[in-house]
Amino acid sequence: MSPWLDMTLRLLLAIALGAIIGYQRERASKAAGLRTHTLISLGAAVFTVVSIFGFSGAVDPSRVAAGVVAGIGFIGAGVIFRGMGGDRVAGLTTAASIWASAAVGLAAGAGMWLIAVIAGLATVGILMIPKVRG
Numbered sequence: 001m002s003p004w005l006d007m008t009l010r011l012l013l014a015i016a017l018g019a020i021i022g023y024q025r026e027r028a029s030k031a032a033g034l035r036t037h038t039l040i041s042l043g044a045a046v047f048t049v050v051s052i053f054g055f056s057g058a059v060d061p062s063r064v065a066a067g068v069v070a071g072i073g074f075i076g077a078g079v080i081f082r083g084m085g086g087d088r089v090a091g092l093t094t095a096a097s098i099w100a101s102a103a104v105g106l107a108a109g110a111g112m113w114l115i116a117v118i119a120g121l122a123t124v125g126i127l128m129i130p131k132v133r134g
Contacts, residue, residue, distance in 0.1 A: 006111070007049050014045030014108035017120030018101050024127050030094045031079050040075070040098055041105035044068045048109025065106050072102040097127060 018041025019034060026033030051064035076095030100123040107116035 003053060007053060010049055010108050010111060011042060011045050013113065013116055014041045014105040017041060017104045017108065017116060020120060021097055021101050021104070021123050021127070024124050025094060025097055028127070031091060032075075032094050032098055037097065037101040040072065041101045041108070044072075044102040044105030045109035048106050052110065061110065065110075068102055068106060069099075072099055093127070097123060 015038055018038040021041070022032070022034035022037030025037060047064050047068055048061060051061045076098050079095045079098065080089065080091040100119065104116050104120045104123065107119060
């Protein structure tokens with residue numbers, strides 16, 4: 001397989017899985033939905049693909065992954081702060097789904113197809129579990 005086709009398929013997988021996760025959040029009327037999760041997954045995949053293929057071994061891809069994880073924390077925190085009201089904290093699950101979308105994108109970008117698919121589908125499955133009211 002040509003490197004360009006490989007890179008393209010990695011990005012398309014990240015887009016598809018991020019969109020599936022985002023679609024679930026959109027249907028649940030959450031602050032971050034289809035576009036946000038798709039862009040996060042795609043962005044993480046692009047950073048990963050570029051670090052693997054673009055720097056000819058001059059960059060350690062694990063350092064890029066660590067940077068993506070840290071950066072995504074800021075987006076997740078913004079979702080949580082947006083949902084705060086009184087004594088109730090909201091947005092934790094959406095923040096976690098953003099974090100998971102980035103992880104799925106990293107896995108897709110690294111060429112870990114099966115891990116990306118399992119993680120993406122598991123994320124959607126977990127998000128579909130009904131909330132238990134206390």
